[in-house]
Amino acid sequence: MTALRSLVSYHDxxxxxxxxxxxxxxxxxETIEETSRDGSPFRLHLIxxxxxxxxxxxxVVANPMLWFVQHSLWELPYTPKLDAAFHRAWEExxxxxxxxxxxxxxxxxxxxxxxxxxxxxxxxxxAPRIVREHRPNAKSMHFVHIPxxxxxxxxxxxxxxxxxxxxxxxxxxxIGFHTDRWRRNFIYSVREFLGEDATPKTVTAPxxxxxxxxxxxxxxxxxxxxxxxIVARQPEKxxxxxxxxxxxxxxxxxxxxxxLYLDEHPEMHRRVGMLALLDPSRxxxxxxxxxxxxxxxxxxxxxxxxxxxxxxxIDLQIADDFPMSVAAYKQFDVLLVNAIFxxxxxxxxxxxxxxxxxxxxxxxxxxxxxxxxxxxALSINPFDVEGQARAIHQALxxxxxxxxxxxxxxxxxxxEHDLGRWVELQLxxxxxxxxxxxx
Amino acid sequence: MTALRSLVSYHDxxxxxxxxxxxxxxxxxETIEETSRDGSPFRLHLIxxxxxxxxxxxxVVANPMLWFVQHSLWELPYTPKLDAAFHRAWEExxxxxxxxxxxxxxxxxxxxxxxxxxxxxxxxxxAPRIVREHRPNAKSMHFVHIPxxxxxxxxxxxxxxxxxxxxxxxxxxxIGFHTDRWRRNFIYSVREFLGEDATPKTVTAPxxxxxxxxxxxxxxxxxxxxxxxIVARQPEKxxxxxxxxxxxxxxxxxxxxxxLYLDEHPEMHRRVGMLALLDPSRxxxxxxxxxxxxxxxxxxxxxxxxxxxxxxxIDLQIADDFPMSVAAYKQFDVLLVNAIFxxxxxxxxxxxxxxxxxxxxxxxxxxxxxxxxxxxALSINPFDVEGQARAIHQALxxxxxxxxxxxxxxxxxxxEHDLGRWVELQLxxxxxxxxxxxx
Numbered sequence: 001m002t003a004l005r006s007l008v009s010y011h012d013x014x015x016x017x018x019x020x021x022x023x024x025x026x027x028x029x030e031t032i033e034e035t036s037r038d039g040s041p042f043r044l045h046l047i048x049x050x051x052x053x054x055x056x057x058x059x060v061v062a063n064p065m066l067w068f069v070q071h072s073l074w075e076l077p078y079t080p081k082l083d084a085a086f087h088r089a090w091e092e093x094x095x096x097x098x099x100x101x102x103x104x105x106x107x108x109x110x111x112x113x114x115x116x117x118x119x120x121x122x123x124x125x126x127a128p129r130i131v132r133e134h135r136p137n138a139k140s141m142h143f144v145h146i147p148x149x150x151x152x153x154x155x156x157x158x159x160x161x162x163x164x165x166x167x168x169x170x171x172x173x174x175i176g177f178h179t180d181r182w183r184r185n186f187i188y189s190v191r192e193f194l195g196e197d198a199t200p201k202t203v204t205a206p207x208x209x210x211x212x213x214x215x216x217x218x219x220x221x222x223x224x225x226x227x228x229x230i231v232a233r234q235p236e237k238x239x240x241x242x243x244x245x246x247x248x249x250x251x252x253x254x255x256x257x258x259x260l261y262l263d264e265h266p267e268m269h270r271r272v273g274m275l276a277l278l279d280p281s282r283x284x285x286x287x288x289x290x291x292x293x294x295x296x297x298x299x300x301x302x303x304x305x306x307x308x309x310x311x312x313x314i315d316l317q318i319a320d321d322f323p324m325s326v327a328a329y330k331q332f333d334v335l336l337v338n339a340i341f342x343x344x345x346x347x348x349x350x351x352x353x354x355x356x357x358x359x360x361x362x363x364x365x366x367x368x369x370x371x372x373x374x375x376x377a378l379s380i381n382p383f384d385v386e387g388q389a390r391a392i393h394q395a396l397x398x399x400x401x402x403x404x405x406x407x408x409x410x411x412x413x414x415x416e417h418d419l420g421r422w423v424e425l426q427l428x429x430x431x432x433x434x435x436x437x438x439x
Numbered sequence: 440m441t442a443l444r445s446l447v448s449y450h451d452x453x454x455x456x457x458x459x460x461x462x463x464x465x466x467x468x469e470t471i472e473e474t475s476r477d478g479s480p481f482r483l484h485l486i487x488x489x490x491x492x493x494x495x496x497x498x499v500v501a502n503p504m505l506w507f508v509q510h511s512l513w514e515l516p517y518t519p520k521l522d523a524a525f526h527r528a529w530e531e532x533x534x535x536x537x538x539x540x541x542x543x544x545x546x547x548x549x550x551x552x553x554x555x556x557x558x559x560x561x562x563x564x565x566a567p568r569i570v571r572e573h574r575p576n577a578k579s580m581h582f583v584h585i586p587x588x589x590x591x592x593x594x595x596x597x598x599x600x601x602x603x604x605x606x607x608x609x610x611x612x613x614i615g616f617h618t619d620r621w622r623r624n625f626i627y628s629v630r631e632f633l634g635e636d637a638t639p640k641t642v643t644a645p646x647x648x649x650x651x652x653x654x655x656x657x658x659x660x661x662x663x664x665x666x667x668x669i670v671a672r673q674p675e676k677x678x679x680x681x682x683x684x685x686x687x688x689x690x691x692x693x694x695x696x697x698x699l700y701l702d703e704h705p706e707m708h709r710r711v712g713m714l715a716l717l718d719p720s721r722x723x724x725x726x727x728x729x730x731x732x733x734x735x736x737x738x739x740x741x742x743x744x745x746x747x748x749x750x751x752x753i754d755l756q757i758a759d760d761f762p763m764s765v766a767a768y769k770q771f772d773v774l775l776v777n778a779i780f781x782x783x784x785x786x787x788x789x790x791x792x793x794x795x796x797x798x799x800x801x802x803x804x805x806x807x808x809x810x811x812x813x814x815x816a817l818s819i820n821p822f823d824v825e826g827q828a829r830a831i832h833q834a835l836x837x838x839x840x841x842x843x844x845x846x847x848x849x850x851x852x853x854x855e856h857d858l859g860r861w862v863e864l865q866l867x868x869x870x871x872x873x874x875x876x877x878x
Contacts, residue, residue, distance in 0.1 A: 073514075076511055077687070077730060082826070152588065152589050159804075159820065260523065383519055
């Protein structure tokens with residue numbers, strides 16, 4: 001959301017979104033004048049989708065089906081089982097809600113025919129084709145914020161659905177991804193499902209953070225208070241992870257890796273702790289509820305094995321507490337980002353910006369951020385818990401000079417490749433391809 | 440095994456294999472003179488691997504790790520967890536057993552320096568590189584009988600292991616696959632892991648069956664007796680599946696699809712049955728034991744819902760009974776092959792050859808056989824149980840003329856593309872590339 005808000009400050013913007021709360025629904029259909037945090041005005045249109053359709057759209061198709069396919073999370077011998085209920089959720093949920101979004105976009109294009117349309121993410125893959133049918137000359141760009149899997153994994157979707165997803169995206173002038181890896185996978189799968197002649201116009205634009213915002217946040221009263229709390233309780237060395245409780249984040253294996261580390265390094269008992277700040281996520285979806293259970297069970301198992309009076313190895317906090325996260329960013333000695341797959345992972349960019357301990361970033365090779373920051377992080381394979389245990393050890397043993405050099409390199413990179421650059425890369429790409437002559 | 444035996448009848452062959460039983464181990468190290476079923480002589484060398492090493496090789500690395508990676512079966516949020524035990528199983532099991540195979544091959548090449556070496560399947564990915572180091576001019580071919588996944592799924596293996604697998608295979612003169620799809624995935628992943636300049640020599644050679652053998656089998660006493668048993672018990676319409684109890688075979692979803700069909704077609708209750716002949720497989724491996732439990736539970740659930748006196752919808756037989764399978768091949772009205780991923784699936788070729796009911800083949804688009812037989816089968820998506828239920832309905836409703844045409848086309852194709860052709864395609868490819876000048 002922070003990232004999207006930044007687009008607002010650049011242009012005259014109308015934001016079209018789903019009405020979620022009852023209050024939202026009351027405002028649906030009106031034009032709401034809003035002001036973004038930096039003072040830029042924008043218009044907000046809220047769409048009141050049918051509630052049943054929205055539940056199918058959001059809780060059956062978008063999450064978990066699309067999310068699980070795009071992060072390779074299914075247990076294919078057993079899940080997903082695409083039954084008649086799923087087919088209905090697709091038709092009467094995902095297709096219907098996309099039609100609703102497309103209709104709102106078409107109405108807005110009546111008011112502002114030259115406006116560029118920016119579609120975001122996996123909820124609206126079908127809308128661009130519908131808009132294109134009504135407004136053949138519309139300029140549109142779609143940004144995909146999550147990984148794009150390789151074609152065989154897309155084949156979990158029945159033929160007509162995977163076709164519609166790819167065809168819908170191809171109706172845009174440009175499709176954007178965080179890394180060349182996801183972009184290249186998209187080109188493969190478009191060719192596989194739409195034919196070898198399909199030539200998508202794509203751009204790699206890695207999302208980033210607003211460094212000034214984090215500089216300011218780091219000194220805010222709320223963060224300073226949270227930081228005092230962390231410092232008062234923390235052992236000599238602090239390993240931090242900050243995530244949503246999402247199965248893609250690999251939290252269970254992270255605890256197991258820490259256990260292996262403690263097994264191999266009894267000399268570090270009482271001296272090291274892992275602080276896991278986890279924002280509970282999508283608890284309406286059974287796979288997410290089960291994953292939260294697995295997280296709690298694994299943390300307890302590791303703590304039961306090792307904890308002593310005055311030392312609990314894993315400090316598990318299930319809460320949405322952003323000031324506490326930023327405080328932990330400042331205090332980490334090791335930041336663990338071991339995602340199974342992750343479109344980008346902004347924690348890996350945010351935390352080094354404000355860290356004050358010359359902390360080391362341990363980073364999954366399957367996180368989008370690895371393409372930019374990998375050379376200064378300790379790379380890990382997310383499935384290799386032994387490798388993660390070794391990386392924790394290596395990070396904790398690293399000399400101060402090397403730690404500082406790596407951290408400062410990351411900081412420099414992120415400051416030079418900030419959120420403004422992400423927006424510019426997209427606008428440049430759209431300008432290049434979306435001239436009337438090229439269509 | 441039948442398929443490999445056919446190679447023997449073409450050439451002067453030494454077969455190098457693992458000693459499994461105690462009797463085998465007693466013969467290890469000796470040259471055993473054997474005779475194949477068609478009377479061709481061959482030499483057999485048995486290798487007595489260290490038992491602990493073999494257990495790690497077979498029950499930790501080859502199955503399930505390599506098998507599960509190559510069939511995309513892991514539940515990535517939870518499995519695999521590659522801990523120190525796995526790293527040891529790789530080093531002291533898979534690597535060690537491959538070294539044992541390579542040493543035996545090198546010894547045989549001392550006796551017969553011009554012999555061509557044929558490596559088979561995922562158990563021996565590392566051996567070709569070791570042989571090549573000792574015998575730089577050896578001629579070798581590797582045939583991969585199972586699917587080759589796309590590079591991102593190979594990334595489940597830690598970097599050094601995925602590199603070793605690809606590098607080991609690349610030490611061969613030719614690498615063979617059942618379909619262009621697996622072959623193309625191999626080319627992708629070789630380029631991704633070994634560099635864009637890597638140019639593997641590959642061949643697509645779809646394995647097939649010995650039609651004469653099945654013609655004979657179909658009239659054997661054992662099959663005729665099994666067939667009488669099936670005919671005595673079977674309902675008006677018979678759906679057959681024949682598989683190992685392997686998670687890749689998608690047996691649970693097949694039962695669920697049949698349940699959906701029965702839900703939607705009460706008029707077919709008592710008139711249709713599913714005969715599932717399942718060979719218990721790899722029960723030393725927990726994932727396989729659990730899958731057998733899931734199969735039994737799902738069959739019972741469906742039967743509990745629908746069965747009536749004199750009619751049990753699913754006849755589940757867990758046994759290794761090949762005559763019964765061939766009898767079922769003769770009697771099916773619908774053959775269900777809904778594999779999640781399958782290198783080839785020979786049931787889809789064997790069963791039509793001997794079928795006497797103008798039966799319809801319902802075939803997964805992820806089975807290798809689909810590349811050859813897809814146009815005459817009813818294609819299904821293995822994850823789409825609703826689609827499978829519809830395909831069962833379509834197959835049972837199909838007119839006799841169309842059924843016969845489709846079945847005869849499959850039969851004609853399989854007779855024209857038999858096991859001999861599979862061998863010839865491989866030998867031709869090896870001849871083409873493995874001339875001294877090309878090395």
